[in-house]
Each structure stands twice: as C-alpha cells, then as structure tokens.
Amino acid sequence: MINCGKEERICKMKSTKKQNKIIAWSILTLSICAMIFLGYQLRGIRQTYHIGDEVYKELAIMVRPDGLPAFNITRPMAETPSLSVTIKPETAQEIISGDKEKAAEMEIPYMNIDFDVLQEINPDAVAWLYSPDTPIDYPVVRAKDYDYYLRHLPDGTYNANGTLFIDYNWTDFTDQLTIIYGHNMKSKSELMFGSLANYKKQEYFETHRYMYMYTAGGENYRIELMYGCIIGEGQWRDRAFMFDINLDAFLAYAAQNTTFLSEVQYIQGDKIAVLSTCSDDFDGARYVLIGVMR
Numbered sequence: 001m002i003n004c005g006k007e008e009r010i011c012k013m014k015s016t017k018k019q020n021k022i023i024a025w026s027i028l029t030l031s032i033c034a035m036i037f038l039g040y041q042l043r044g045i046r047q048t049y050h051i052g053d054e055v056y057k058e059l060a061i062m063v064r065p066d067g068l069p070a071f072n073i074t075r076p077m078a079e080t081p082s083l084s085v086t087i088k089p090e091t092a093q094e095i096i097s098g099d100k101e102k103a104a105e106m107e108i109p110y111m112n113i114d115f116d117v118l119q120e121i122n123p124d125a126v127a128w129l130y131s132p133d134t135p136i137d138y139p140v141v142r143a144k145d146y147d148y149y150l151r152h153l154p155d156g157t158y159n160a161n162g163t164l165f166i167d168y169n170w171t172d173f174t175d176q177l178t179i180i181y182g183h184n185m186k187s188k189s190e191l192m193f194g195s196l197a198n199y200k201k202q203e204y205f206e207t208h209r210y211m212y213m214y215t216a217g218g219e220n221y222r223i224e225l226m227y228g229c230i231i232g233e234g235q236w237r238d239r240a241f242m243f244d245i246n247l248d249a250f251l252a253y254a255a256q257n258t259t260f261l262s263e264v265q266y267i268q269g270d271k272i273a274v275l276s277t278c279s280d281d282f283d284g285a286r287y288v289l290i291g292v293m294r
Contacts, residue, residue, distance in 0.1 A: 052161030053191060055153050056138060063118045063128075063139075064111070107294070108212055108220050115216040122154045126172075128214040129164060129180065134195045136211065140164045140180055150183070161185075161192060167242050173215055177244045177272050178293070184277040193277035196289050199228040205260035211291065213273065223273045223291035226264040227254035233284045247272060254290050264292055 111130060118125045124141040131137070139154050143165035150162045160183075167179040182193030190198075198204040211223040231253070236242070241250040251266060266272070271293040279287040 052153055052157075052159040055155065055157060055159070056161075059118075059121070059139065059154060060137065062121070063114045065114050066112045108222050111212075111214055113214055118154075119216065122156070125154065126166070126216050129211065130214070131195070131208065131211040134208065135191050136193070136195060138164050138182075138192070140166060140213075142166055142170070143168045143181075146181075149181075164192070169242055173217065173219060173271075175244065175271075176269070177242075177247055177274065179242055179274040179276060181276050184279065184287075193275060196228075196275060196277050196287055197279065199225075199289055200230075200259045200287070202260045205262065209262070211273075211275075213293065221271075221273070221293040223293055224262075224264045225289060225291040226262050226266065227251070227258040227290040228260055229254045229257040229288060229290075230259070230279055230281050231257070231286055231288060232282070233286055236286060236288075251290070254288070266292060 109130070109132070111128065113128050115125065118128075118139060122139070122141060124143070125139050126142050127140040129136060129138055129140050141149060141154060141163050143149050145168055149165040151158055151160060152163060153159045153161060154163050162183050164180050164182045167181070170178060184197065185191055185194045198208070205225065205228070209225055211225070213221040213223060215221075231241075239249065239253075240246050241253075251272075273291050273293050275289040276286055277288075279285040281287075
C-alpha cells in the first residue's frame with residue numbers, strides 16, 4: 001500500500017510537471033505571437049508614415065518651381081528680376097538696416113509656392129506653413145469637418161499622417177482667429193505637429209520664436225509666438241475657444257498656463273494663429289501654440 005501511494009504521488013508530480021510545461025510553452029508561444037503581431041503592426045505604422053512623408057516631399061518639389069530651400073532669405077536682383085540672391089538670415093538685418101520698407105519685406109523668408117499647382121492637387125489648399133529648423137513645412141487646407149483630413153493627405157490618399165487643416169468655423173484670413181490642427185505622431189517622430197511638444201521647454205522657444213504662413217491670396221505672415229499651453233479637449237470644447245468671440249478668454253487662459261515666456265504682446269485687433277495637436281500629458285490633452293500674425 002505504501003509503495004502504491006508513493007507511485008501515485010510520483011505519477012501526480014510527473015503529471016503536474018507536464019501540465020506546467022505545457023502551460024509554460026503555451027504562454028511562451030502566445031508571447032512570441034504577440035511580439036510578432038506588435039512588430040508587424042509597428043512596421044505597418046512606420047511604413048504608413050514613411051509613405052505619407054514621401055508624398056509631402058514630392059508635393060513640395062511640385063509646388064516650388066525654383067527649388068529654393070525654404071530656410072534661405074532671398075530677394076530679386078533689381079537689374080535681373082528673374083534671378084535671386086541668397087542672403088543669410090543672420091546678416092539680413094545688417095544689409096537692410098536703415099531702410100524700414102526693405103526691412104518689412106525681409107522679415108519673412110522668401111518661398112516661391114505655386115498655389116495654382118497646389119490647388120489643382122487640392123482645391124481646399126489655402127496656405128503653406130513653415131517653421132525654420134523643424135519638420136513643419138506643409139500645405140494647410142480648409143476643412144469641412146474635424147474628421148476627413150485627420151486620415152487623408154492633400155492628394156486625397158488615405159494615410160495616418162493626415163493634413164494640416166484649419167478649423168471649419170474659419171472663413172478666410174480676414175478672420176481674427178485661425179486655428180490649425182495637426183497630428184502628434186504615434187511614432188514619436190517630429191513630423192506634422194510632433195515638434196510642438198518641444199515648446200514645453202523655454203530653451204526650445206528661445207531658438208524657435210517664429211513661424212511663417214504663406215497664403216494663396218498673396219498675403220504672407222510671420223507668426224510671432226506668444227504662448228504655449230496644455231488644455232483638455234473637454235475644456236477646449238466647453239469654453240468654445242475655437243470662436244473669435246471667446247478670444248480674450250482664451251488668451252487669458254493661455255497667459256496663465258503658458259509653458260514658455262515670450263515678449264510678444266497682443267494688441268486688440270491683432271490676428272491670432274493657433275496650432276493645436278494632441279498631447280500625452282493626460283487623456284484627452286491638447287497642446288496649443290499661439291502666436292500673433294504680423
């Protein structure tokens with residue numbers, strides 16, 4: 001009896017070990033499958049972003065007939081209007097010092113954008129947004145809702161990069177408030193509006209104080225950055241900060257919650273540009289960058 005009981009216990013122990021091995025192998029197999037699936041998903045996301053990025057590069061080539069880099073400040077030579085001379089940004093002010101009219105012209109980097117070609121590709125295109133020394137160098141479209149351009153490129157291709165688009169309550173650049181939405185990329189890259197999170201640090205603002213808006217109507221703007229703040233999408237919606245009528249309340253909120261300090265002053269009647277993107281500070285958070293359009 002004793003031997004039988006001992007054998008039975010040994011059998012049970014062997015059976016338990018076998019079951020544990022089966023469970024362990026099952027868990028390992030599932031883990032490997034999950035890793036492969038996640039890797040496949042990540043690869044797919046990266047491939048999607050890469051395709052979108054390539055489309056934007058091709059678009060930039062199509063709509064910039066002279067091929068000049070956006071970061072050069074240029075002006076036509078008086079004797080040969082078809083040519084241009086490049087002036088380094090750091091020396092431009094020295095060259096034009098004392099000439100206020102030329103100084104006003106030189107404040108905005110030259111960028112030759114063929115809006116006729118751009119609007120043939122997408123009639124909704126109304127502007128081009130450029131931020132020196134960042135990936136922000138994209139067309140901006142007029143939206144009819146908050147959804148379509150979250151998942152479509154300017155040429156209509158379905159893609160997670162989306163397109164920078166203006167709040168559909170906007171009329172045109174005579175409006176006092178222009179709000180532009182763009183993605184904060186899940187891949188953590190700085191494409192689209194992924195670089196806006198850098199404005200949570202004063203040091204970044206110090207070297208990236210301006211952005212530039214080139215419009216289809218021919219009016220170009222230097223956006224002098226004034227505030228950057230985090231706000232919940234519920235608060236943004238409930239306080240209706242997307243409407244001109246609430247601009248003063250919006251600017252007051254931003255002033256109290258800004259992530260950097262700027263010397264830019266708002267004067268009643270100034271046109272305001274707002275760049276809005278998602279933020280990982282909390283669920284439903286947005287980061288908004290606010291500047292005066294000069």
